[in-house]
Amino acid sequence: MNQRLPVSGAQGDLLRLVATGRAESRADLARLSGLAASSVSLRVEELISLGLLGEEGSGASRGGRRPRRLRLSPSAGVLAVADLGAHHARLGLLDLSGAPLVVEERPCEIARGPEATLDLLSDAFDELLAVHVPDDVPLRGVGTGIPGPVDPATSRVVTPSRMPGWNGFPVAEHLGLRYDLPILVENDANLMAAGEARHWPGCDNLMVLKAGTGIGCGVIVNGHLHRGRGAAGDISHVRVRSDSSVLCACGHPDCLEAYASGAALMSALADAGITVARPADIVSLVDDAIPEATSLVRGAGRRIGEVLTVLVNFFNPDVIAVGGSLSAAEPLITSIRAAVYERCLPLATRDLEIAPARAGRDAALLGAGALLLEAALV
Amino acid sequence: MNQRLPVSGAQGDLLRLVATGRAESRADLARLSGLAASSVSLRVEELISLGLLGEEGSGASRGGRRPRRLRLSPSAGVLAVADLGAHHARLGLLDLSGAPLVVEERPCEIARGPEATLDLLSDAFDELLAVHVPDDVPLRGVGTGIPGPVDPATSRVVTPSRMPGWNGFPVAEHLGLRYDLPILVENDANLMAAGEARHWPGCDNLMVLKAGTGIGCGVIVNGHLHRGRGAAGDISHVRVRSDSSVLCACGHPDCLEAYASGAALMSALADAGITVARPADIVSLVDDAIPEATSLVRGAGRRIGEVLTVLVNFFNPDVIAVGGSLSAAEPLITSIRAAVYERCLPLATRDLEIAPARAGRDAALLGAGALLLEAALV
DNA sequence: CGCTTCATCTTCGATTTCGAAGGAAGTGGA
DNA sequence: TCCACTTCCTTCGAAATCGAAGATGAAGCG
Numbered sequence: 001m002n003q004r005l006p007v008s009g010a011q012g013d014l015l016r017l018v019a020t021g022r023a024e025s026r027a028d029l030a031r032l033s034g035l036a037a038s039s040v041s042l043r044v045e046e047l048i049s050l051g052l053l054g055e056e057g058s059g060a061s062r063g064g065r066r067p068r069r070l071r072l073s074p075s076a077g078v079l080a081v082a083d084l085g086a087h088h089a090r091l092g093l094l095d096l097s098g099a100p101l102v103v104e105e106r107p108c109e110i111a112r113g114p115e116a117t118l119d120l121l122s123d124a125f126d127e128l129l130a131v132h133v134p135d136d137v138p139l140r141g142v143g144t145g146i147p148g149p150v151d152p153a154t155s156r157v158v159t160p161s162r163m164p165g166w167n168g169f170p171v172a173e174h175l176g177l178r179y180d181l182p183i184l185v186e187n188d189a190n191l192m193a194a195g196e197a198r199h200w201p202g203c204d205n206l207m208v209l210k211a212g213t214g215i216g217c218g219v220i221v222n223g224h225l226h227r228g229r230g231a232a233g234d235i236s237h238v239r240v241r242s243d244s245s246v247l248c249a250c251g252h253p254d255c256l257e258a259y260a261s262g263a264a265l266m267s268a269l270a271d272a273g274i275t276v277a278r279p280a281d282i283v284s285l286v287d288d289a290i291p292e293a294t295s296l297v298r299g300a301g302r303r304i305g306e307v308l309t310v311l312v313n314f315f316n317p318d319v320i321a322v323g324g325s326l327s328a329a330e331p332l333i334t335s336i337r338a339a340v341y342e343r344c345l346p347l348a349t350r351d352l353e354i355a356p357a358r359a360g361r362d363a364a365l366l367g368a369g370a371l372l373l374e375a376a377l378v
Numbered sequence: 379m380n381q382r383l384p385v386s387g388a389q390g391d392l393l394r395l396v397a398t399g400r401a402e403s404r405a406d407l408a409r410l411s412g413l414a415a416s417s418v419s420l421r422v423e424e425l426i427s428l429g430l431l432g433e434e435g436s437g438a439s440r441g442g443r444r445p446r447r448l449r450l451s452p453s454a455g456v457l458a459v460a461d462l463g464a465h466h467a468r469l470g471l472l473d474l475s476g477a478p479l480v481v482e483e484r485p486c487e488i489a490r491g492p493e494a495t496l497d498l499l500s501d502a503f504d505e506l507l508a509v510h511v512p513d514d515v516p517l518r519g520v521g522t523g524i525p526g527p528v529d530p531a532t533s534r535v536v537t538p539s540r541m542p543g544w545n546g547f548p549v550a551e552h553l554g555l556r557y558d559l560p561i562l563v564e565n566d567a568n569l570m571a572a573g574e575a576r577h578w579p580g581c582d583n584l585m586v587l588k589a590g591t592g593i594g595c596g597v598i599v600n601g602h603l604h605r606g607r608g609a610a611g612d613i614s615h616v617r618v619r620s621d622s623s624v625l626c627a628c629g630h631p632d633c634l635e636a637y638a639s640g641a642a643l644m645s646a647l648a649d650a651g652i653t654v655a656r657p658a659d660i661v662s663l664v665d666d667a668i669p670e671a672t673s674l675v676r677g678a679g680r681r682i683g684e685v686l687t688v689l690v691n692f693f694n695p696d697v698i699a700v701g702g703s704l705s706a707a708e709p710l711i712t713s714i715r716a717a718v719y720e721r722c723l724p725l726a727t728r729d730l731e732i733a734p735a736r737a738g739r740d741a742a743l744l745g746a747g748a749l750l751l752e753a754a755l756v
Numbered sequence: 757c758g759c760t761t762c763a764t765c766t767t768c769g770a771t772t773t774c775g776a777a778g779g780a781a782g783t784g785g786a
Numbered sequence: 787t788c789c790a791c792t793t794c795c796t797t798c799g800a801a802a803t804c805g806a807a808g809a810t811g812a813a814g815c816g
Contacts, residue, residue, distance in 0.1 A: 025764075025765095030764095035803075035804090036803065037764080038765085038766070038767080038804070039802075039803050039804070040765090042766095042802090061762090061763075061812060061813065062762085063812090064761075064764065064812065065763050065764045065765080065811045065812050065813090066763085066813095067763080067764060149725050159724060159725055205606060217692070219692070222599070222600070222604075226599065226600075227694075228694020228695070229696075229728060229730075231691065231694055231725040231726045232694040234723060234725075237691065239687070241619050309616070309617070310613070311689075313612050313615065313616060314595070314613055314693075315597075315604075315610060315693075317606070318607075343617060345609050345612060347527050347608055348607065351607060403795095404794075405795080408794095408795095413774090415774095416774070416797080417772075417773050418795095419795065419796060420772090439781090439782055439783070439792090440792080441784090441793065442782055442783070442793025443780065443782045443794045445794060445795090446795080757816100758815105759815085760815085760816105761813085762811105762813080763810105763812085764809100764810080765808105765810075767806105767808080767809090768805105768807090769804105770803105770804080770805085771803080771805095772803070773800105773802070774801070775798105776799095777796105777798090778797080779796080781795100782792080782794090783792075784789105784792100785790085786789085
């Protein structure tokens with residue numbers, strides 16, 4: 001049941017507005033699309049008779065007649081999305097409004113190479129589809145996040161670290177052999193940013209920091225993901241000020257990652273005689289008020305904050321959302337805030353919000369859905 | 379002769395495409411606007427009969443019939459644009475394709491306050507119009523650059539340094555009292571970036587560095603000026619790594635401006651017993667191979683490059699254009715390049731060009747024209 | 757309760773845009 | 787030179803879109 005959406009032009013725009021939750025009624029659509037109300041009515045009627053859109057009760061009055069609420073029909077289709085990590089993949093199915101139908105996590109060694117990994121992924125998708133989706137509901141798109149840089153022009157992985165065999169691999173092309181559908185391949189931090197963006201209505205410029213084993217960052221400019229040449233947002237190898245000198249795996253001294261990533265904190269804790277298995281365990285240590293852990297997290301936050309200082313002055317975002325497994329540690333955000341507010345221009349921090357991410361663990365999957373809906377589905 | 383352009387919707391789009399030089403023929407317009415060729419012909423015919431557009435000879439064949447070249451009629455109108463500096467204003471008139479008709483520089487103390495300065499500006503505009511523009515050619519828009527932050531939402535100056543009396547002043551509103559026309563007010567580095575952008579066709583993401591008395595920076599994302607909350611691109615108060623510690627006028631230690639601005643270099647030269655009047659004089663010293671000057675400029679370039687490192691990783695621009703009076707010093711760009719290429723991710727520098735600005739001394743004026751044409755003129 | 761006001765949505769004729777077809781004007785190869 | 791082919795531009799009927807007017811349903815108010 002693979003099938004491209006049979007919509008084009010104006011119809012597609014309207015469908016997208018409903019799918020992304022920006023519009024709920026014909027009147028909303030008229031306001032947002034710029035089309036005349038009459039044209040909207042016509043197109044909506046067509047979309048309903050195509051079975052893509054449905055009417056469902058009525059919305060809240062804004063002082064006059066209540067709008068008839070429009071929703072994507074559940075049978076309009078589903079999206080299959082995944083977020084590949086080093087040792088496991090998070091994957092699931094979304095409906096066409098981008099809401100998750102089912103999400104699960106499977107072990108998956110990315111080091112086994114692209115073919116094996118992607119085939120495992122496709123098989124998992126097929127399983128989920130067979131179990132959770134009726135036969136007459138078509139798959140409309142496939143998207144996946146990759147823990148490394150993706151060239152936006154070619155959808156190929158470029159110079160990834162810790163992903164042997166993936167360099168230059170045409171991921172989208174390979175998935176396209178199995179699915180004749182819109183395919184999205186994107187860096188995982190970028191997907192997370194796209195997912196987070198939907199939770200900050202009215203904020204067009206945001207940075208999403210992913211503090212986990214590594215440090216990732218995605219950038220939304222003007223409501224759209226900024227890709228640059230494929231590495232945009234990569235701040236992990238920025239040089240930080242420091243008294244000592246630590247050599248990073250990349251060959252340069254004093255990279256942010258070597259001081260403030262979950263991996264760096266874990267190894268520093270080990271030096272202090274405290275062994276933890278995952279970055280998330282550091283959060284528990286902080287919650288238990290273990291001084292070594294708290295001090296380390298605070299130092300990491302300060303270092304991250306110092307780097308963000310430059311970026312806040314330069315980019316002036318509305319929001320910096322901090323996610324990833326380390327973000328649950330209270331002192332992290334606090335010390336990031338302190339560093340940024342102390343050193344940045346008042347004009348840049350005037351209305352700047354530095355807050356925990358809102359999209360939760362499935363942010364990357366939701367982001368993949370959002371990008372598929374916005375960009376890929378015509 | 380003030381008059382808003384009598385165009386709307388599709389007509390305006392087409393006019394803009396011709397004005398900005400992106401389209402030269404009906405066929406170009408059809409390709410770029412997305413309209414059908416037949417619709418383009420209709421609208422163009424209207425624009426010609428309105429006297430806004432004219433046909434002028436024919437262009438180069440692309441293998442078939444030669445296109446009839448379209449140009450904005452010289453009588454379609456003019457724009458009045460200015461770039462305010464601390465002690466003088468550069469101002470001029472542009473035709474509707476953004477090309478300068480006349481440019482001049484006048485002494486103008488910005489410290490005399492907004493009313494006096496803006497009235498002087500308007501008087502200068504009126505003079506130029508009277509001398510250089512026939513009575514039947516209307517003024518279509520007015521734009522000016524300000525050497526300080528401008529809130530994009532309100533077009534007010536916010537927390538400027540060295541501009542007493544300007545804080546919170548509604549510049550656009552004030553000019554609007556005298557001209558019932560589209561008014562543009564923008565930070566000077568931003569205008570320079572907008573002007574530079576036109577000289578880098580195909581490059582959608584660029585940073586323009588202005589190295590003069592101060593250090594300014596404008597950012598073009600996706601072909602459009604990025605404003606953020608009004609301070610975007612302001613990197614002059616970013617903290618740099620250094621052994622010593624210098625206190626900047628802003629109250630923080632070790633700002634980039636305190637080490638690498640023309641003002642900082644001049645004061646360092648003075649300490650070495652070499653007195654110069656303007657940053658441009660430093661360039662002559664470098665050309666004469668005065669070791670102190672060369673070494674200072676090289677150090678400034680390295681420091682600027684180190685800051686750019688962070689921004690290149692984060693933003694992944696296609697081009698960094700270096701302008702301003704110091705940019706003529708060869709070692710500046712060389713050492714910026716060295717710092718950036720040494721430390722940035724290969725993916726980010728793969729196709730990155732770091733080059734002297736191309737738009738010349740009138741960059742800001744051209745930028746004002748470009749922004750007026752793109753944004754203000756409907 | 758009836759009245760006014762408001763926002764939503766539809767109807768219908770006027771306008772704009774499209775797209776297929778074709779004429780005009782050029783290039784390049786046999 | 788002729789002829790095939792390309793690109794540019796226009797013509798004209800078909801289709802999409804608009805906008806004014808009105809119908810619909812709900813909230814607010816005396």
